[in-house]
Amino acid sequence: MAQVLPESVPRSTPDGIVQETLPSRQFPGIPLFILVFLLVLPGLFAPYLAPHNPIRGSLRARLQPPVWVQGGTITHPLGTDKVGRDILSRIIYGARISLAVSLVAILVSGVIGTALGLMAGYFGGRLDALIMRLVDISLGLPVILLALVFVAAIGASFITVVVVTTVLLWARYARQVRGETLSIRERDFIARARVAGASHFRIMLRYIFPNVINTLTVLATLQIGAVILLESALSFLGAGIPRPTPTWGSMIADGRDLIVVAWWIAMFPGLAIMLTVLSLNLLGDWLRDRLDPKLRNI
Amino acid sequence: MTRHIGDVILQVDDLHTYCFTRWGVVKAVDGVSFALRQGETLGIVGESGCGKSMTALSLLRLVPRPVARIVQGRVLLQGENLLDKSEREMRHIRGRRLSMILQDPQTSLNPVFTIGNQLLEAIHIHHKGSPRTLLSRAINALSQVRVAAPERRVEDYPHQMSGGMKQRVVGAIALSCEPHVIIADEPTTSLDVTIQAQYLRLLREIQEETGLSIIFITHDFGIVAKMCDRVMVMYAGRVVESGPVRDIFNHPAHPYTQALLQSVPTMEERPERLYAIEGQPPALWELPPGCRFTARCPYAEARCEQTYPSSFAVGVDHTADCWRLQEA
């Protein structure tokens, strides 16, 4: 980490001052590694990777500690829960839910939020006021509570979780994209495009959208972490994907009451969440440094 | 002009300020020397990135750290080397003996405090006194820069003022503790022409009243012609020519100065064609060993590429760094 020279890029601006960017971070190798082996691979290939059936346990093997603790066996490296289910296998299957929920939610909310944000920022006026009001309202919703209400009314399901997260997330995209669009709209290349006769649609698609992609990438990366946290909280409260499907949040809920006698039940799924989200945050930070147009030579 | 020009008040010897970046060492200021006399106006002219602003910040020891560092040189203000001072001592010098007017009035005032607050703060650092006397000093400073109804203006926030008015306030802050030397870093570039004329006249009047020395940083030879006694032309971190303003305009010696003067259209006549300097200034992190203007110079020879020319005298107090002058 110790470096004699500050790692930074000189940038000649029109006013000629050499500006310095933030020191660029190292390539996030470890975070990417964690993501692949904790989220992506298990999420895609859980049935091939998991040593045991995640749903059915054997009562004889209940409350076994991890392998390095006295009484633990290599059969269940991370131990078992109170009905004898293998923690490791459940974590591997749990990754599926985290991956699926976050990808679907990010995609849906990203598309909706970006489209609305582009329109709000580009057209301005009443449309902008309307969309931004909706954004404010959506950001002000007590999401977890609303999710609980949803679950009470409709019942817990994958769809419920995705709908609830989308309701929260689209607004963040819309807000961010609108802000960027507002500033891009004032730049002269938009005026040039209008002079050249480009339609509104073409301007949004060819001129504004490519200039917000970087921001969207960064935001999406950071939001995946937020979705995983939200999903786990819902599962923890019993408002997520219904049992017996293993999710990281519901595993922690299982372990809560047993924390005194079997700390590993709550510990490992929590660590899985933490490491995944931490990796996503590190990756997002790195992407921000790399991609954010403000820090690059334009 | 009825100004009295006195002894040397500020002398800069062989100043080097480098920026240490990933792309290499940016030699923003690379061996700058000059002297400023009391009551005199010295112009520093150059294009963006030539090091003129970095020179100014180096004098105040306010270069952006940790990236930039003053690596060598002396800055003698009334005989004391500022580069030897502690940060604490520097704070007593800034504003009180050496001050600066920044370029952009829109951003150089803090939007959340009243201008009275910001002005009083400047005065309070260097003067003790009852709130009442300090306030009257602040009001005086505002009237010195011809702000109408200064008693009421002290209550205003920056956003309630026009650009020209804000720049006057910035001037009042810089002048409020009666500094001996003031650095004006392109103070009029963002102002309209008629407002610029007001501001330039104001600076000249204040100089006549107080005997202030001014370093005027600009990219515009017109401002030099109007305001300065002596001028120093910078290119890529070095001073390529310096001398009395009339000498420079009448007999520019360095090819860069010559080209700059010819490339600017004037009010007085319309040339058939403007002289255009081809190419652009070199990147400061990959400077050639020789003269930095070589690539754009119509007279470039082999030796220009290899060794940086020494300074040659071309008149009284008038020097230029160009090999062509060696023979003359």
Place this chain on the structure above:
Amino acid sequence: MSETPLLQVHHLKKHFPVTRGLLAMKTIGWVKAVDDISFSVPQGETLALVGESGCGKTTTAKLILRLEEPTDGEILIDGQPVHDLRGNALKAYRTAVQAVFQDPWSSLNPRMRVRQIVAEPLVINRKMSRAAVAARVQEVLDSVGLRPQQANLYPHEFSGGQRQRIAVASALISQPKLIILDEPVSALDVSIRAQIMNLLVDLQQAYHVSYVLIAHHLATTRYMAHEVAVMYLGKIVERARTEALFTEPLHPYTRALFSAALPGHPDITREEIILPGEVPSPINPPSGCRFHTRCPVAQSQCAEIEPEETDIAPGHMVACHLYN
């Protein structure tokens, strides 16, 4: 000068409403950005609009470019009212009128390659084969002094001067009749400005294109323009052929501008006219002659009666009571 000028502007007005209110927006005043101006530009000539910020020169440019709708008055290109154009006529107009903006750092889309940027006006408005477009791109890049290989680069790989050349190339590609130059050199380094000014003058001679030059720097207009119109608070106060204006500026505001312009040599001393105060707000501008609040020679009638545009000499218009 018997044929109809390329661009005609008749009694053009643009007023922006100032609104206030919680739910129902109420108009409480009007910003008279452009208030009844007229001028014309013949084919192959340059008209400069000069004035300080807020004088309406940029709004005028936007009106000509159809980026704003006029409140009143009309703009004619080749005798056709610009703001009535629809369909194919509009497409033809979009190729006939182009623009170069002030800031080369913001006027090129950072996510498009140079060849895409330059080709855009053709791609949008004309049906041409890819090969024909590519050939035309090479042609204009060459005419602005850029190398063909540079077409595949992105804007951030260029310096300010080169970027402005790209912007000029893009404006030229559709063989326009008129290019609006909005402060084309003021954001550039001093040593680069002459390159671009020379280029623009050369291109005008080569292609017989007309320019409307927006500028605040008088010396630039002297070099580039055939005719100069001086604007103050939404009005044209004086308009004349360049030589005539620079030999004998008549309007007190023009004179003040001339006096404020920086000299080219320390020995040049001009009559010093320092105008008091600042440009008043264009919301509810001063009555009578708008300049009377700062005018050194204002008389009593100036505050009440608006001066008429009067031709003092052929082609030299001035709006001031001194010359009535």
Place this chain on the structure above:
Amino acid sequence: MQRYIIIRLLQSLLALWVMSLIVFGLARVTGDPIDALLPIEATLEERETIRRNWGLDKPLHTQYLVFLSKAVRGDFGNSWKWQGHTAMGLVLARLPATLELAGVAIAISIVLALPLGVLAAVKKDTLFDSVGKMVALLGQSLPAFWLGIILMWIFAVMLGWLPTSGRGGISRLILPAVSLGWFQVAVIMRLVRSAMLDVLDSEFVKLTRVKGLSEWKVIWKHCLRNAAIVPLTYFAINAGVLMTGSVVIENVFVWPGTGRLALEAIQARDFQVVQAIVIIFATVFLFANLIVDILYAYLDPRIRYQ
């Protein structure tokens, strides 16, 4: 200024109204609202009573108007689970506990995050900054409920320093408040840091240094006031996050607040109580926003003199 607050107030009311629509709608999205409104074991008689009380035999818009007119008066009907209590009464009785928890969490996050963020920006690229950044990143990556469980395990179970759950006294407040505020500390610290970096770069800071102002005053007077605006904006958004975060944390620590009430009510399908909670949460959130808006105007004269 007045105008600005009035606009904000109107917007808040609008948001509240939308919220009422959602709450009303949710109970009716799935066929017969009675199914959603009442637990499965409710008797036919009870169903009929509710149907009549809520006017469910009338058209939808009439139903909504009835709901709204009652809601405006704070009447969400009687609780199903806690017989003999009104829904609103139950919620209001539990609200102080939640506000106490959220308030302490906010206090912790501000007291820690503001100075840490400022120092991280001032000491940019030093060890302090790196450690600060790591702590902040970690804070944003921990699920609050898990942190709560682990803290409880360490400090209450293993070390026995603090009680595990319940309300009463400062000792019982520490663990839940830290768990709830942890995420906020991380976020606010990062925001303050980046806002400070922007401000430190600005021209007016340069001018204060030219004046000869001490670095301490430059940072704590000039920079902080400008930089505070950014995290404040975030804070408005996250007042809601804190409120909902309390649902999770209260259940971990068996804290007798509205969050716990919410979960109990939902599990018992006590929709009257749920509706009251949602509306109360929204009101608290909007009220917090309003306060932030007023603070905003205090910090930034450009808004004050609009």
